Amino acid sequence: MGYISLLVMIPLAALLTNAFKGGLGAFWRAAISTESVDALKLTLVCSFLAAAFNAVAGTATAFVLVRDKFPGQGILNTIIDLPFALPTVVAGITFYALYGPHSPFHVNITGSWIGITVAIMFVTLPFSVRSVQPVLESLSLDAEAAAATLGASSFRIFRTVTLPAILPALLTGTGLAFARALGEYGSVVFISNNLPYHSEVASSYVYSLVSSGQVASAASVAVVLLCLALLVLIASNVIGRRLSRRHG
Amino acid sequence: MKRSSIVLRCLVLVYVMALLGLPLFFVFQQAFSHGWAALWAALHDHAMGLAIVLTMKVALLAVPLNVVFGIGVSLWIVRRPSWLSHVVDVIIDVPLAISPIIVGLILELAYAQSGWFGSTFARLGWKVMFSLPGIVLASIFVSLPLVSRQVIPLLREVGDHQEQTAATLGAKPTRIFFTITLRSIAWTAAYGVTLTLARVIGEYGAVLIVSGNIALVTQTLTLNIGANFENFNAYQGFVGALLLAMVSVMVLVFIGVARHRMERKRHDSFA
């Protein structure tokens, strides 16, 4: 208990007191400064795009892992966890080298929302795959077979039988990915170029405030970012639970 | 084989390989791009060597602490439930939702000289921020729930009947823990430990703030890589990245094995 309070609770309390040290007004001014709002907006949009895209791609990947059989599947299954194992800074510099000014493919997506989104897609893919995969594995094929005998097309079967079953887990996984994406730093910071008002994500902005000594403002923006992440987590959990109750 | 499923398989393979496989390959390609001699020389870089030593120190301190804590708190939450343990059960996942930058920030707010405890610690002669304890603290924070998240559901599933049976056979609590409890969670705990290790070695944002990123002194390997890259020494950066990439490949292989063993255990179970 002491371990947790020393580590988590007391520092969090320190964050809150620092954010509101100058009163509500100061907190609010820091939180809604143009640079802060632009950074938060960019973070939300890129995180949402990446999480949403991976919800689809992750489901497809889980499908291939569970239902398909082909040589090398084990390697595919293993490499899905790469973003958990590979340090974000390694991913960050690699993306910069791959898709930056010296790109071997001659594409430069640095300093744009595209680059940020790609980096976040990298980081969040396993969340979607690993949330859907176990549900698909435990899903009996009987219901799908029954639907097929009724003449339903594969897409229709997926939409009416499979999707409702995996949706709660998918939502929770996507929510987790979204929340994680909101705070992502290491993999994003290199490819984004950190141009204020333009390609600076929220965590980057907090860092720039910290390194320039504006700790109270940093705390204010951090509180907003933290609240957004918690909101996403809670919302996806609540919706996921409600959906799973409806579908038994 | 239906055509649609082959198309789906190919799409997935292309996506995963482009998004995950290509960067991994590229790290190796970059590190070897200047030949063996250059690589050999770069591996002997003084600053990187110090960074590696620091990262190892941090891992040796943070990982065991979090493993002991993770298993202990899991047992407490599952076997001795109380209102307090329910609260902890919720709090313990909080670090996963916090940006590493914010982790760094809040540790600074609490433990820097100007922070809540900073002055007290300074009087005692402890330096937390911009030194090893701060980096260890940040590493522990970001990897706090990785063991317990794996172990808690397993302990619930296994139940306490084996432990209680051992008690009726005369075994003392410590013996029960080592011969029964630990044995039944071993692979799952190892899986959590590996995730913890990967996270501790790979942490960047939180360590960036609490360490102050002082070259040769408080620079961990990830910070060293970032610094080299930003200082137009991309090659040296990729040599460091190569080392971390090799660690992650080992981590991946172990995670794969551990998951396989965990699934087989579950399959063997009959409860």
Next chain:
Amino acid sequence: MTVSLNGVTKTFGHRLVLDNITESFADGQLTALLGPSGSGKSTLLKIVAGLTPLDSGQVVIGDRDVTHAPARDRHIGFCFQDYAPFRHLSVFDNVAYGLKVQRVPRDERRRQVEELLGLVRLEDFANQYPHHLSGGQRQRMALARALAVKPDVLLLDEPFAALDAQVRSELRSWVRSLQRDLGITTILVTHDQSEAMEIADRLVILNDGKIEQAGKPSFVYDHPATDFVAGFLGPLTYLDGIAYRPHELEVGAFGEAGENVRVTDVTRLGFEVRVTLENARGETTWVQLTHDEARALNPVVNQTLVVRARAEHSVLTRTSQH
């Protein structure tokens, strides 16, 4: 060794699970703790084992007051319904666990484990792991493991509930004879009245955290102290507001002594025949006839017969039909 409980009381939150239980379990006997689920029987067993703390009262095994002793010091053997095999240990090491704790030397340990495995007929499975065993084999392994430490008392929690019918009846009689041979005091928890009647020297019937009745199975069956016991131990049928066992009523042809009734249903259940009857006041009752009786009488629906109590019936209670 005798087990005595003295005023054992237990609450979970605000729910009174065991209410002042005082009971004694005689040396060398097999006692069945019988009751519906939620009656507190498993909790009582765990309190004897020291696996659940009690709120107040006293547990005595032999002449030792073990109320505050931890499970490991009580010299008991305990078997869970799921057998709780140590999954990561071989059958041999499962059985050897308690001996290892007692630091029995290796050779002696090996000899004892082999003897026990012979006793439970698992000699050929010593090096197998529990997940290779069938349900019945796992249960025998759990028994051997519990017996290895030579406990004073054997405690079995629903030992046959997870087995299929065939294995269950085999194991039941095997456990019974094993218990007699060893002469070990045994308490067995079950919700199955026929199991309890078959296996136990003595029944202790629990309901709602209280002991309803205790005694020899045949006596309790014939002389239940409460409505609950009467109903729980076997089916009841009612005639004029008095409860009978179904075989204690007999029917005769119209005109004989007895109350006139109309047959409303005849169900043939193999060797016995169940006949449902209705009297002039619209009250229904049912009787159980043997195959021969039914053939002699040949009851058909809407026929009028008479019903009466047999001469040697045991009046259960003055229960009124609810």
